[in-house]
Amino acid sequence: MYWKIASLLIFAIFGAWTWYESKSRARKMEKKEDAFWERELKADSVRRKPIDGLKYIKIPDDLPTDLLSDNPEMVSILATIEGLRKDKILNLTGYSNTDLKMEYGAANLTDLSRFDGNFTTLVTTFQKWADLLLEAGYEAEAVSLMEYIVDNGGDIGKTYRLLGRHYIDHGESSKIDSLVERAKELKSLNKPYIVESIEALRS
Numbered sequence: 001m002y003w004k005i006a007s008l009l010i011f012a013i014f015g016a017w018t019w020y021e022s023k024s025r026a027r028k029m030e031k032k033e034d035a036f037w038e039r040e041l042k043a044d045s046v047r048r049k050p051i052d053g054l055k056y057i058k059i060p061d062d063l064p065t066d067l068l069s070d071n072p073e074m075v076s077i078l079a080t081i082e083g084l085r086k087d088k089i090l091n092l093t094g095y096s097n098t099d100l101k102m103e104y105g106a107a108n109l110t111d112l113s114r115f116d117g118n119f120t121t122l123v124t125t126f127q128k129w130a131d132l133l134l135e136a137g138y139e140a141e142a143v144s145l146m147e148y149i150v151d152n153g154g155d156i157g158k159t160y161r162l163l164g165r166h167y168i169d170h171g172e173s174s175k176i177d178s179l180v181e182r183a184k185e186l187k188s189l190n191k192p193y194i195v196e197s198i199e200a201l202r203s
Helices: 002-044 072-085 097-104 106-135 139-151 157-169 173-184 191-202
Strands: none
Touching (some): 072 106, 097 106, 139 157, 139 173, 157 173, 157 191, 173 191
């Protein structure tokens, strides 16, 4: 008899605790959602701010464009690069649309999103280019392209792994250390994975 009462009491306490936790989580989620929409509403009212002084990324002129020039994939890569030269390029990794509107004004969001998209296209295209050069034996030129990606804050894991392997194979330990530090500075969600993948090369 006492065992049944104790069991019922424990079950009632557990049920009450579960209900309380569920309500507590719901209240926290509601507060977060309210805060998000409040900030979003505020961001939509921010007036346009000048963006001419932002740190736009420049595509170098001294690229190895003469290598593999008869390769169809290479032709496509060079066409993409030339297209990017006609527009602005910004690395806005880590910024949400709300962040951008709060910082630069809602009217600039379309342009900023395009510039950020250009950056994604740029680094992925440079990595494809580096892959082609590596396959053809042009290691130094490929490394130069991948270092450009890292210097501009690209977050392609393959770029860091290939560079890390190159530095290890060539006994350039100081460059490995620098690569790890650059990876730790990333604002990307890929940062932990990238740092871990470089560190793994040392073991």
